[in-house]
Amino acid sequence: MTVLRLSSIALAALATLAGCQHGCTGFGGDIDGVPFDPNGTVFTYIDATDDRDDPAEPARVAVAMTWIVFNPAGDLAELSGAELSEMRHEMALRDGLALVFADQAAVVPGARFVSRLDGGVETSDEGLHAVVHFAPERLTPQSTYASFRQFGSVRTVEVELDTVELTPPAPAGAGEGAGLSGRVVIDIEAGPDDVDDARTGQLEGTFTAPVVHERPAEHNLGLLGAADVIGLPLAPPTDEP
Amino acid sequence: MTRAGAPLVGLLVLVAGCAVEGDFLGTPFAPVNTMLAVVDRHELVEVNGALVPSLRPAPAHTLSLVLTAARENPGAEWRREPAEALTELRTDLATRDGVYLHLVPVQPLLDDGSYTVWFDRDEANDRHGLVQGYTPPPPLGESVPLGGAIRLTLTVDDMDPQAGGHLDGNLDIESRHADDQFGHRAVGIVSIPLAIPVVAERVGKANLAVALPILACAAAAGTDRGAGCADEDPWPVPDVADPAHGR
Numbered sequence: 373m374t375v376l377r378l379s380s381i382a383l384a385a386l387a388t389l390a391g392c393q394h395g396c397t398g399f400g401g402d403i404d405g406v407p408f409d410p411n412g413t414v415f416t417y418i419d420a421t422d423d424r425d426d427p428a429e430p431a432r433v434a435v436a437m438t439w440i441v442f443n444p445a446g447d448l449a450e451l452s453g454a455e456l457s458e459m460r461h462e463m464a465l466r467d468g469l470a471l472v473f474a475d476q477a478a479v480v481p482g483a484r485f486v487s488r489l490d491g492g493v494e495t496s497d498e499g500l501h502a503v504v505h506f507a508p509e510r511l512t513p514q515s516t517y518a519s520f521r522q523f524g525s526v527r528t529v530e531v532e533l534d535t536v537e538l539t540p541p542a543p544a545g546a547g548e549g550a551g552l553s554g555r556v557v558i559d560i561e562a563g564p565d566d567v568d569d570a571r572t573g574q575l576e577g578t579f580t581a582p583v584v585h586e587r588p589a590e591h592n593l594g595l596l597g598a599a600d601v602i603g604l605p606l607a608p609p610t611d612e613p
Numbered sequence: 614m615t616r617a618g619a620p621l622v623g624l625l626v627l628v629a630g631c632a633v634e635g636d637f638l639g640t641p642f643a644p645v646n647t648m649l650a651v652v653d654r655h656e657l658v659e660v661n662g663a664l665v666p667s668l669r670p671a672p673a674h675t676l677s678l679v680l681t682a683a684r685e686n687p688g689a690e691w692r693r694e695p696a697e698a699l700t701e702l703r704t705d706l707a708t709r710d711g712v713y714l715h716l717v718p719v720q721p722l723l724d725d726g727s728y729t730v731w732f733d734r735d736e737a738n739d740r741h742g743l744v745q746g747y748t749p750p751p752p753l754g755e756s757v758p759l760g761g762a763i764r765l766t767l768t769v770d771d772m773d774p775q776a777g778g779h780l781d782g783n784l785d786i787e788s789r790h791a792d793d794q795f796g797h798r799a800v801g802i803v804s805i806p807l808a809i810p811v812v813a814e815r816v817g818k819a820n821l822a823v824a825l826p827i828l829a830c831a832a833a834a835g836t837d838r839g840a841g842c843a844d845e846d847p848w849p850v851p852d853v854a855d856p857a858h859g860r
Binding site for chain 1: 662850
């Protein structure tokens with residue numbers, strides 16, 4: 373099993389390294405035949421201020437992985453309306469992943485985090501909130517209800533960080549800093565109430581997510597409508613449990 | 614030939630290979646660029662929060678029929694069109710001639726061979742409605758509103774309701790003055806022959822989820838305000854990866 377894990381990660385990494393522009397990721401494995409490919413743009417930003425530009429305590433660290441390719445440190449508002457519309461459209465139709473670490477102080481090399489969702493409800497409190505967005509099933513004239521088998525309801529995302537360098541380049545908009553790198557395992561399992569033939573499986577990948585400044589990152593994610601897809605940019609933290 | 618002099622019946626308009634017979638007092642109505650026929654045979658039943666497909670009994674099978682002057686492949690998945698093409702489709706659905714019937718029981722249609730519904734245009738809903746396309750003002754054209762009462766009669770000559778089957782028949786669209794309606798109205802009967810495939814159920818229902826909210830909105834809004842309906846949100850399409858229904 374360990375050999376399989378390592379080999380799938382290595383294959384995924386090899387397959388994707390050549391195409392990396394803004395960060396990089398690659399996932400091996402599948403969920404009962406459904407692959408996962410958010411390897412267009414991968415980046416980190418520190419959510420250090422709230423929506424009034426006041427300091428947010430503690431600062432959160434967000435990693436975004438999208439299928440679409442864009443410069444997260446640039447300004448997507450400079451694109452034509454048609455180009456931006458196309459990117460927003462594809463954003464919703466493609467794979468995506470968000471990893472949100474609740475406290476920047478805990479984001480250190482070697483740290484491990486787990487996020488567990490049961491039926492869409494987060495049941496873990498271990499410093500990580502993960503949003504896995506699978507592209508909607510592609511429907512063709514051959515798509516039948518016999519193939520309509522839902523994913524298992526228990527979703528676990530494990531992250532282990534290898535390197536951490538969260539200082540963005542100065543000045544803002546100057547590009548990307550080193551950021552985070554690590555490994556991600558996404559496990560889809562059947563819960564006790566799931567149907568017998570629920571889709572299950574495991575995805576394993578590595579990522580390199582350069583860090584960009586908060587404002588361009590949130591500005592661009594907002595323009596892409598990413599909040600409806602992977603929950604970024606983050607809403608201000610609340611005091612409610 | 615003036616519009617007023619156009620014959621009520623017998624005018625043959627050839628659009629995209631489909632012969633539309635008749636007009637509404639000279640006002641053409643040709644929602645024939647795309648014809649989408651879908652038979653709803655399955656439902657997704659929630660069991661302990663999970664969606665499980667279930668074949669409905671035959672008496673519960675329904676037909677949905679969309680005829681529009683918008684141009685699209687009825688068998689392709691419309692929501693996956695490039696953004697520009699999808700925007701154009703949505704705009705055309707909202708502003709060009711269209712007519713739809715949704716959730717028509719199939720078994721009576723097969724037994725009796727026809728289905729008829731009367732409705733007031735301004736009370737169109739997601740079960741039936743009619744969108745009168747925009748016509749430029751004079752001298753380029755003349756926009757005469759249809760009558761307030763619409764009758765749709767679907768006649769089936771032959772039908773195989775399975776996915777990949779066919780629907781052969783006719784859709785008659787009658788425009789009349791409503792009971793309390795006076796003034797110049799485009800009244801008459803338009804007859805559209807149907808010889809169309811029944812689209813695969815899942816992709817067909819996904820396309821209905823795009824089209825019907827727009828058409829229902831535009832039918833209720835009327836020609837002058839229908840364009841705003843292009844932004845209507847599509848109905849949700851259940852997905853295998855939906856985490857909210859994954860248990």
